[in-house]
Amino acid sequence: MPHRTLYEWFEQTASSYPDRPALDLPGEGPVSYRELRGAAERTAAALLRARGGPPARVALLAERSLGAYAGYLAVLSLGAAVVPLNPAVPAERNARIRALAGADAVLVDDPGSTVAVAFAAATARDGAGPVTVDLSVARHAAADGPGTPEGCGPARHPDSDAVAYVLFTSGSTGRPKGVPVRHRHIVPALEHHIARCELGPGSRLSHTYGLTFDPSVFDLFGAWGSGATLVVPGRQDLYRPVDHIVERGITHWDSVPSLVAVAAELGRLPLGRATGLRHSVFGGEAVTARHCELWRRVAPDSAIHNQYGPTELAVTCAVHTLPADRADWEVAANGTVPVGPVHAHLEHLVVDEHGRPAGEGELCVRGIQRFDGYLDPADNAGRFLRTADDGRALPPGGDAEAVRPTDWYRTGDRVRRTGSGLLHLGRLDEQVKILGNRVELGEVEAALRELPGVETAAVVAVAQGADLVLAAFYSGTPAPAAELARGLRARLPRYMVPQRVRHMDALPLNANGKIDRKRLSADAAPAEGGSR
Structure with missing residues (x-):
């Protein structure tokens, strides 16, 4: 049977290898395909009850837990699109991504956690927050084993043209850009990946990527599309x-x-x-x-x-x-x-x-x-x-x-x-990769300009050994580097916070009247003892 959607693919695998391990969780051991499927079904039922019907897009504020994986599959089983959020980034950024994606529900591992509470507060500032579902229901499913929970019904199988997930990349305007990926886009890539790497029952795949980083899709469905085990x-x-x-x-x-x-x-x-x-x-x-x-x-x-x-x-x-x-x-x-x-x-x-x-x-x-x-x-x-x-x-x-x-x-x-x-x-262009994450320098500059006292700002990427690091320059009221770093960490993921920050009376301009980034890059290249 041809693979049309990610959940269909997982469902076929779970039916073929119900007792094989789908997950191997640290400190907990294996979770079979039967157990993971049950966890996804129970989570889908809870989401349907909370929403009063199928959602269109669902934010997922969880990572590397049974609830996170069951939640991901639950959303797909309802024919909806997953919008992964990174629990490690500022709540304001996650709230903004949720709003830009139009997610009408959010799945969280622990609604009482510091991360979830901060996210709820950030979303509330934009008006009525989305429906929230506690992913602890997934653990009951793992214990209960197979079977479709009451009120869930069979999985919905949308056309392969439906959006499977929406990921957000760094945007040059200071606003993250949403990338909707449809089932028909990702399935051919997965088929190629599985065949090339000879994945199948008995294979054990690493899971190094967070769910907001697109190679994680290969981690999850490289395993679940072939009968292999995802090792968390x-x-x-x-x-x-x-x-x-x-x-x-x-x-x-x-x-x-x-x-x-x-x-x-x-x-x-x-x-x-x-x-x-x-x-x-x-x-x-x-x-x-x-x-x-x-x-x-x-x-x-x-x-x-x-x-x-x-x-x-x-x-x-x-x-x-x-x-x-x-x-x-x-x-x-x-x-x-x-x-x-x-x-x-x-x-x-x-x-x-x-x-x-x-x-x-x-x-x-x-x-x-x-x-x-x-x-x-x-x-x-x-x-x-x-x-x-x-x-x-x-x-x-x-x-x-x-x-x-x-x-x-x-x-x-x-x-x-x-x-x-x-x-x-x-x-x-000015898009760079820092620790494997795509970064638009304009987004970092926009965050720097939002800080009190900053008038103009420019960010460049410079080589430090085999890696790239970010160096920031700004004009306006001078402030301690540590204070600027704290302000940026509240707005940006840690990998986007510049390692070097320097105040200038005025940023240099080139012959075209634009900020002279070549000069800034040259100035930033030597290691600076005064960096933050």
Whole structure:
């Protein structure tokens, strides 16, 4: 039977392997597919009762718990879209995302927790808050086992055109951008991922990504679409990944490369122990040859894959598997390995600044995985390329022009064609990746300008070793760096808070009268003792 929706896929797996473990929770042990399905059904019934009918979009304020996974599946089983929220970011940001998404209900692990109370207060300031459902009902389902709870009825199976989830990326205007991903977008990517990594019953997948980060969809449904087990880490496990892999019997690893780099810096990356790993997938940020060399020494029997793709292209649109012989690796001048060929079921173009086909330039992609446009159509402006039959780029239409299926999504990534497919050379705009998270510098600047006394602000990304860090410059009333940092942490996720903040009487301007970011980048490059 062809896979139309994510929940149908999970449901088929649960019917085929009811007694196999779907989850392995830290300190609790395995949860079978039968138990997880029961937990999802009970949660769906509670949501229906609270809403008085099926919801359209549901926010999920929970992570790495039985309730979180049951809640995710419950929303999908009702034909609704999941809007994951990150419990670690400020409540005001989560409330704003909930409002932008139009979520009419929210699932929370513990309504009395500090995180949930702060979120409820933030949503109340915007008017009547959404219906809230306590995810503790999921634990009763796990204990009760199979069966459809009273009042829930069978799962709804929407058309594959329905939205499966809505994720929010950092927005250049200071407002997060919503990316609706439909079932028909994500299912082909998952089928490709499952086949490539040879996932199936007996496989044990890592779960390093939070639910607001789109590779988490591969974690969840790579497991639940193949009969494998999702292995959920404990609080400290990701700081000791090799011990986690060995102790929990993980066969498939998926993470940002910086996670491995941090473990190495902490002296927690023993070599040669992870012999049970069969496949290791890295992505979310630049993957270097140095990183792959280190991981090969950690897991000598694992295939290593560099996976690439923006949220708008359903997690991944290209992947490169490194050859077994190190001598055959292709490495770019910036030390990165190829992102690989674009998936065969997608089309791609590499274009120069004039929209003409080129060997090096911006990567543009279209096809079955390409999303249909942002939640706010105004965000579509400049993000799509339309071409004539001969391949020439056509002038952009009006900002309100509808996105067509034949339009190319402009990734904003600069690539070069190579024998291994594509090499990633960096971003074309001011969007950067910090710890695997996509950050628009404009959003950080907008938050800085909201602080008392700040008049103008600019943020640049500068290299610090193999990583990028953010440096901020502002004019206005000088304030202690620690005070500015506290103000930003109340507005932004921690990874978006600049590591360096400097006051200037006036920000420098270039010949065009714009802020001279090249000069600021040069000023920020040396380590500063006066940074916060």
